[in-house]
Amino acid sequence: MEASRGIEIEKKYDVDAGAVVPPLEQAAGVARTGNSHTDLLEAVYFDTPTHALAGRRITLRRRTGGKDAGWHLKLPPQAAAGGEGPQERTELHAPLGRPDVVPDALLTHLYAYLRGAVPVPVVRLDTRRTTYPLYGADGAHLADLADDQVTAERLADGDNATRQEWREWELELVHGQPDLFGPVEELLAAAGARPAGHASKLVRALGSDTKAGKRAAAGEAPAGAAGPEGTPALLAGKRAPAAAVVTVYVAAQIDQILASDAAVRNEEPEAIHTMRSATRRIRSVLAAYAKLYRASPVRKLRSELKWLGQLLGQPRDAEVLRARLRDQLGALQPGDGTAGATARVEQRTGGDYDAAYRLLLEALGSGRYFRLLDKLEDFRDNPPVRADAVAPGRRAAAKAVDKAVRRLERSRKAAKRARRGRDQELALHRVRKDAKRLRHVAESAALVHGKRAGKVAKAARRQQKILGQFQDAVVARDLLAAIAAEHSEPATAGIYAELLNQQEERMLEARAGYRKARKKSRDLLGRGVL
Secondary structure (H helix, E strand, O other), rough: OOEEEEEEEEEEEEOOOOOOOOOOOHOOOOEEEOEEEEEEEEEEEEEEEOOHHHHHHEEEEEEEEOOOOEEEEEEEOOOHHHHHHOOEEEEEOOOOOOOOOHHHHHHOOOOHHHHHOOEEEEEEEEEEEEOOOOOOOOOOOEEEEEEEEEEEEEEEHHOOEEEEEEEEEEEOOOOOHHHHHHHHHHHHHHHOOEEOOOOOOHHHHHHHOOOHHHHHHOOOOOOOOOOOHOEEEEHOOOOEHHHHHHHHHHHHHHHHHHHHHHHHHHOOOHHHHHHHHHHHHHHHHHHHHHHOOOOOHHHHHHHHHHHHHHHHHHHHHHHHHHHHHHHHHHHHOHHHHHHHHHHHHHHHHHHHHHHHHHHHHHHOOOOOHHHHHHHHHOOOOHHHOOOOOEEEEHHHHHHHHHHHHHHHHHHHHHHOOOOOOOOHHHHHHHHHHHHHHHHHHHHHHHHOOHHHHHHHHHHHHHHHHHHHHHHHHHHHHHHHHHHHHHHHHHHHHHHHHHHHHHHHHHHHHHHHHHHHHHHHHHHOOOOOOO
């Protein structure tokens, strides 16, 4: 059974025991307050003994009482630039089930964070919740204010269990807009409410002597967090070190890998492509900025990323090829030959995808994959920067882009010299890879060079995309030729010939498109790009 999904937008406030809920209908945009109701909630929170989930601001709980009893998983929150404003979190629900077994529908979203560990009960919360619904003039249910009286117990402490009691208010949107928070917050502040000093009830219950509690108490943000105006905090100022450019860029790709993990396991559309792209981006920038770091850790990290990228690439390539040939077969006149060719293509591409996807799933459950995630985060948090790597980020980024441009130009010239046929196809594939590297390096440079680097990334992406279409046609041609050789039924021979002709036409179109794109970007990718 799949978990149900929702978006939670809320703000929390600390209040004293004697605080009185103000007349919320006085807030601008609120027409009336509905009748309040009180629920008794018991929630048991699950985590690893080292609080791997809480340290990432992920909460997993089983709650009884109230209208939403069941298992709840709240994924890391997204906030406005600078950390201001309400937090938006994805929340997944599953039925109550057994009290000691996390539902698979939720557990799938946690493998990348648990990394082989088993979640166990760590905190029990008993909450007396009084809810005040807020309505608009049109009768719309705008938001709920929850007045929570909380008793928390840390279960891992055994006979010396630590108990805490506190009160907090929580304002959560239902059908209202975020601009409702401002006027309601004014009333709450006048009644004694203060912005919560903790990210969640769980973090407060764990206390400041835990890793998760220390992070919350210090207001620590994840690596690469946004600063003012959305600029990564590590890159504030024009003298940001070169390694900061890499750290911020890599941190975003690590987040993408972690966020894609569950989607890949669930075979969601484009999930494999998204994770694969993130691994490629990290490999590209590690290669481009290699001189900033000690050689051995970067070499090992790139090797492991290549391993993961290859595992992701096999099902992705089969997926793209199957979709491409389906479209082309679907455009042909129906008949016995079309049906037979379609069946052969589906059998081959489907089998290739299934086999590759099984290998990928095995890898995603392996210790090697989990160790790679650990190493990526260690690189982000403790980059192995060389002692003499002191170049400013702008200068290092410009040099990295220029180097990638020269690499692309060498590949272009080699492709131009290559003989028509397989040699040129391989050479153009090399051009595509180097265009992709330039794109990724320019993306990292855009963090400090802005629009100019963004234009370079866009130009490289255009070449990469066109040559990707060329490469897809080459792969499709080779597969069709192999199928035609193995299955030479007279009814399908004409179909295969037509499809093979289409691949050759697409290859010619892609060559022409590449020449046009290269010519268009010639001035942009000249000497001294940045």
